[in-house]
């Protein structure tokens with residue numbers, strides 16, 4: 001074996017056939033052979049699947065045998081296997097950043113599949129570029145930061161609750177922040193749940209109590225996250241606890257305050273159906289199970305009322321409470337902020353906000369609730385005296401509509417079937433029920449069977465959407481619909497119309513997403529890292545999402561999400577540390593002139609200007625905040641700031657390698673008149 | 678081609694809607710309680726029955742529309758339709774319905790109901806008459822095949838009396854006698 005010089009390049013080139021993806025278009029063996037004598041290359045080979053065990057072993061063996069200084073892999077996109085290949089380098093004593101990948105599949109054979117000759121040339125140039133790049137690569141290290149064994153869960157609907165419980169069971173400290181006075185989310189509003197019709201509260205309230213009792217969960221109800229900041233491996237979070245004026249520790253839930261309170265406000269728990277007192281508790285099983293004073297509707301601050309404080313036998317009520325801010329340090333965050341129904345006033349074409357007998361499905365659900373405004377009876381608002389004789393449910397109200405919300409609300413079909421079934425059980429044929437729909441989506445386990453049961457119970461299904469909706473003098477609602485089943489246009493009249501409303505993410509989701517560095521998808525729902533493979537991870541390390549905040553989801557899916565996010569967050573914090581690759585921006589102090597341009601362009605506020613001993617400015621990069629986007633490198637006028645692993649020199653080397661391969665071939669073609677490579 | 682500006686009445690494309698008050702909301706139950714009508718409500722309007730039907734192409738009201746009309750309560754139109762009588766009773770639709778709706782049997786139910794209410798085409802009554810009077814639908818006349826085989830012209834021992842007697846006391850008998 002010849003003696004190897006220290007700074008000599010010994011690059012190994014591995015060309016992958018990727019089944020027929022690459023090998024079906026170009027001759028990979030020839031490509032590998034053609035690089036045998038390329039300057040700096042000491043080994044080349046081709047492979048059916050470089051990512052297979054065989055392929056991996058070959059790389060490992062050659063690193064050792066040929067004492068490679070760099071590895072070039074011509075295969076698929078680095079997004080798929082770069083991490084795997086880097087690990088192989090590291091395991092065999094080569095710095096993982098000594099890898100350069102040429103994307104022969106997405107960048108070449110998938111594009112030029114119909115022209116193998118061109119594809120071969122492009123492949124050659126891409127590999128040549130990668131070899132030149134490999135020659136300029138440097139060793140890059142890692143830094144490790146400790147991660148706290150604690151998780152912040154934002155939003156205490158079923159998804160957040162499930163996450164919190166699972167995390168707490170693993171011995172992880174959980175802070176559960178809920179902006180409302182009680183935890184439970186939308187599920188706590190439901191009387192029953194599809195498709196089994198089990199009582200919603202019966203299955204939810206054990207979880208509510210478990211949250212309250214779990215020694216590892218600290219519940220921060222009526223609170224909101226106002227700031228989050230990355231603090232190396234952890235997050236610093238500031239939370240505002242809004243005053244509830246009734247002390248959680250002292251209130252014994254006797255209700256004396258509510259009975260005597262003279263002031264009322266719109267009942268938001270019942271989605272605006274009727275009123276409630278200014279001091280109240282939204283539902284019997286609320287957690288924390290104590291009263292709550294709503295400053296907006298209370299008259300203490302306007303006319304000095306102090307009745308509730310006087311009546312309270314435990315002195316639990318005090319009006320001089322200021323909002324409190326607390327600061328936490330956590331290792332991970334799970335956002336589970338859920339959804340809201342779209343505002344009914346956005347649908348004037350369906351009489352939204354104009355016709356008294358047009359309700360949202362959420363409101364109808366509250367009528368069905370035994371602890372709702374009508375104690376489970378279906379009565380016409382606003383008087384709640386008479387039962388309707390005919391009800392129409394209109395599915396996809398605002399959903400699947402390019403003028404409103406193009407997405408499907410996902411659970412509307414199913415809960416509408418449930419509402420119809422529950423109403424049928426209560427009223428039989430006394431209420432003629434019609435479901436106006438277009439495509440009924442019943443995709444979950446046992447959902448289709450439920451749909452059939454509802455059809456058999458005599459509910460009328462009309463496929464089509466309404467138009468010309470008017471309110472008659474008697475308050476009833478008429479509309480036309482073309483029934484696709486019979487092929488006839490119908491003019492229908494109903495005492496009550498229930499809209500299966502489109503859903504939006506919770507208000508504030510955009511702000512929260514921004515704070516957490518989580519992208520949003522269409523409509524503002526939180527964006528997952530990968531829709532199939534990483535559904536609860538986000539692009540921000542240590543930040544996870546669960547439930548309907550990601551997209552409209554029913555309870556089974558939200559629970560599954562909650563569990564998945566708990567598992568992902570747990571594996572993040574239980575490692576106890578994060579390893580951060582140092583392929584970030586670095587500043588050459590001798591070149592930095594302190595102009596501050598980099599600080600201005602950095603989208604992640606990773607750069608700050610510090611003072612040198614001589615009072616001049618110097619840019620400083622926080623490696624934990626820097627995502628390696630490279631914007632700073634582009635604007636720096638002196639080349640002082642470098643994005644490691646993608647330095648200007650490295651990019652140049654790759655581009656020049658590519659161009660010169662291309663030129664050389666052109667030259668050769670001109671002189672020989674044939675195809676050289 | 679019509680001249681522009683000539684039209685005084687609403688164009689044909691305007692459809693008169695069916696008002697809810699015209700619907701007979703009991704019709705679904707009525708059919709459902711008749712023989713083999715139980716699965717009616719399971720229909721989810723997929724129109725497989727129509728795809729399966731060998732002759733629905735020339736029908737104005739298609740099999741699935743008839744089923745949906747029964748469910749909706751467009752009673753008169755279904756019972757007076759010619760389609761229920763045009764049905765070949767081939768059972769192709771019923772065989773294929775993914776929800777187990779007995780489409781052909783339900784059309785039998787409709788025919789029985791229609792008959793009870795006097796909505797029966799004259800051609801069908803004529804057939805009934807033939808049966809009642811002759812005891813058979815097709816009488817053997819000038820059968821050259823029999824002749825070729827050297828057989829006597831009449832089928833020996835064919836007695837239709839019993840058939841006529843039994844039929845006389847059925848719905849067919851009542852129909853032909855002029856009653857309902």
Ligand SMILES: Cc1cc2nc3c(=O)[nH]c(=O)nc-3n(C[C@H](O)[C@H](O)[C@H](O)COP(=O)(O)OP(=O)(O)OC[C@H]3O[C@@H](n4cnc5c(N)ncnc54)[C@H](O)[C@@H]3O)c2cc1C
Nearest residue numbers: 155157158159179185186193194338339547548553554555
């Ligand atoms: C009318 C209707 C009927 C339904 N019926 C059924 C059914 O029968 N079966 C079924 O499976 N599903 C049903 N669903 C769907 C069900 O409600 C959802 O699947 C479920 O509520 C989603 O849970 P979640 O925890 O993701 O969100 P949510 O229930 O919306 O909970 C989110 C929680 O986060 C809180 N929050 C929001 N923003 C913040 C913030 N910035 N900071 C702190 N807290 C915040 C909210 O106050 C809320 O408590 C129905 C939905 C509707 C509209």
Ligand code: SF4
Nearest residue numbers: 261263298299305308
């Ligand atoms: S202070 Fe008066 S108005 Fe306010 S909650 Fe108490 S009783 Fe009601």
Ligand code: SF4
Nearest residue numbers: 396399409410412413
């Ligand atoms: S779930 Fe049903 S009601 Fe909701 S948008 Fe989708 S199809 Fe329409």
Ligand code: SF4
Nearest residue numbers: 720721723724726774
């Ligand atoms: S095939 Fe069955 S389910 Fe489909 S439209 Fe006909 S009767 Fe209805």
Ligand code: SF4
Nearest residue numbers: 730764765767768770
């Ligand atoms: S039974 Fe009647 S309706 Fe059904 S496919 Fe045959 S001809 Fe058509």
